[in-house]
Amino acid sequence: MELMEIYEAYDLTGCAWSAAQLAGCDPKTVRRYIAIRAAGGNPHQPAPRPKAIDAFLAKIEEKVDRSKGKIRADVVHKDLVAMGFAGSERTTRRAVAEIKAAWKAGRRRVYRPWVPEPGMWLQWDWGEGPRIGERRTQLFCAWLAWSRFRVVIPAWDQTLATLTSCLDAALRRLGGAPTYLLTDNPKTVTIEHIARIAVRHPQIVELGRHYGCVVTTCEPFDPESKGGVEATVKIAKADLVPTHANLRAAYGSFTELETACAAWSEHINGRRHRETHRPPIEMLAEERARLHVLPADPYVLALGAERLVCDDRTVRWGDVRYSVPPGHEGQTVWCRVHGDELVIVGRSGTDEQHGQHGLRELWRHRLSVPGRPRIVDAHYPEHEGGNGPKAPRPRPRTxxxxxxxxxxxxxxxxxxxxxxxxxxxxxxxxxxxxxxxxxxxxxxxxxxxxxxxxxxxxxxxxxxxxxxxxxxxxxxxxxxxxDEAHSVQPGTASWAAFSNTNSVKGDHS
Structure with missing residues (x-):
């Protein structure tokens, strides 16, 4: 029997008894469905029946509200049993689940969709990278919001100097700087909170001024403000960190990890993005027109820690001496660790555009340990022979x-x-x-x-x-x-002949 046939027969005859005869059902069935239609109800929804737990629903609502939706159903069931409830724990679980859903429905947090603009937002975050030997690495992940362009740079730590160096490298890879640099609240960015107001690190504020950006932090538990870079970290770790899922082999050196990160960035930025239906590398070409120009020199903190070049043309890093090319004695240089190398940056030459000495990389040394200095003979052209004996130079006095x-x-x-x-x-x-x-x-x-x-x-x-x-x-x-091989001393061969002659004469005698 079709429900629509009952409605059609009743609308035709206007009588429940006649409609029942036409539809082939009981008149009471016709009256029930007509009453439901008249009340605007759903004829397919079964009528609620009284349950044993109905008398305890008010108490369950009270407990859910007091616990802010956190209370467990088994705890509620114990209390209800003590109050005289004779039903099963399954009934209690169903009732608690329904009341929790109703409680959360009225308190659900609604997020406003975050629509990025070109040239405005760059987000960054850190993720734990793979181990190289027994040493941990970190993955610096940056995400340009409008073009969805991703940059991943490996590092050994998350210090302020490393962060500055990674930010400078990421901005130069993008070809410009946006208006805002957004991240969460690490100690390298936010030193403390006062009345829930983030207090910025002074060096980070100076970094923003150097690049013409505003460094800001997101609100806690706000996925709409920093969800893009969080997804970048998740995808980068899934692809770059060796696991049983991706079957990637372990990295033998930091250089291998750098090469893998560069290849990953090139691959993921060259494929079609599901949100924009365009490759991020193409959208970056358009967004560069909205990015402002970067300064020629990086922020000084990105260069590393300051060191003074001694008179022996060396700098000390980690209680190890490293040699520096000539011409920098008594000057300040900057040293930082990049992978397994110590990078030394200094001022050399003249910048024609700014009229001042420009910064350039002076030398790279393999990291060493105390007691094993890194000295390059090419840095001492006036001292030939290295550590060997020095050839004397005649200097006449008479x-x-x-x-x-x-x-x-x-x-x-x-x-x-x-x-x-x-x-x-x-x-x-x-x-x-x-x-x-x-x-x-x-x-x-x-x-x-x-x-x-x-x-x-x-x-x-x-x-x-x-x-x-x-x-x-x-x-x-x-x-x-x-020498003895070319001696002018006469030999003794003639004396041998003379000896033989004497022996013959003795025999005859």
Whole structure:
């Protein structure tokens, strides 16, 4: 039987008894449905029946209201049993669930939809990144609200210097700065609350002034104000942190994590967003027109901690000395840790646009431990040889020394080698060399002195002998150093023959 047939038959006849005959049902059924229609009710909804818990509903409502919807059904059931309720706990649970739903319906918090504007909001937050070895990492996540462009930068910690460096890198990756920088209330941004008013960190206020932005914080438990970056953190952790779900291998170094974060950002910003139906990279190109220009130099806190370059051309970081390129002695530089490296930034050159010294990266060192300084030989061009013995430099103090060294570089080499070898009567031999230079010419004597130094010929007549050899031969020939393999001492082979002769004579005798 169709309900509409009953209504149609009653509207035709106007009589419940006649409509029942036409519809094929009982007249009382016709009267009941007509009464429900006349009262504006729902004929398909069953009529409520009295329940055993109806007498206790007022008490349940009281408990739900006093607990602000937090009380558990099992606690309510114990109280009702003590009051004489004989029903089951299942009945109590159903009643408590209905009353809680009604209580929350009248107190539900309604959020106003947050509609972003281009060039206005950049949100950032932190998420715990993967471990590299036994060391924890952090993921700095930024979200440009209108274009939905995401930036993820790995870091070792959440300190103020690291935060400033990450913000500067994110803004330069976006190509401009928005009006507001929004985050939650960490100690690096909000140092305390007074009457629930957030007190900003002075360095963060200066950072905002440097980039032309207003740093603001969201209200607690307000998903509409910072939900975009919260989703960015959730997605980045799900994709970048190795788990059994994504089967990503562990990272061997901080550089691998940086490469993975850059690839993730490029991938997610290049695909179609479900909200705008456009890739964020395309929308960022439009939003850049609403971003204001960034200053040429980053905020000084982003460069790291200040260090003074000592006279030995080094800075100290973590009780370890690191060398700095020449030209910065006595100047202030900035040091910060980036991955496994120490980045040293200083002022060098002149900025033509601003007329002042510009900032640039001076050097990067691998991090070390106390007792193992990082010294680069290229930073000390005036000290050749590193930590080895320093080659002596002849500096004449008398006229005789000046005359000898004026012969040429060969004379300098001869003096250095002769002094190191412990040659005696050096001054006499130097005077003899000066006499030969006046007779034979300084060039020939200088060449002879150089050959003598190379071959270790420092005897009285060696210099004159080498000069005679150079006069007879155009080229010096192969250098032969005096040693036991090239001795002028006659051998004993002839004595062996003489011994054999004597032995033969003895046999005949």
């Amino acid at each position: 006229k005789a020394e000046e005359a000898f060294l004026a012969i040429g570089p060969g004379a300098q080499a001869w003096l250095i080698e002769a002094a190191a070898t412990g040659v005696v009567r050096i001054r006499t031999k130097m005077a003899r060399a000066v006499e030969l230079a006046s007779l034979l010419g300084a060039a020939r004597v200088d060449e002879a002195l150089g050959l003598a130094a190379i071959n270790g010929r420092f005897a009285e007549a060696d210099l004159a002998s080498i000069c005679d050899h150079l006069a007879l031969h155009e080229h010096a020939g192969e250098n032969t150093r005096v």
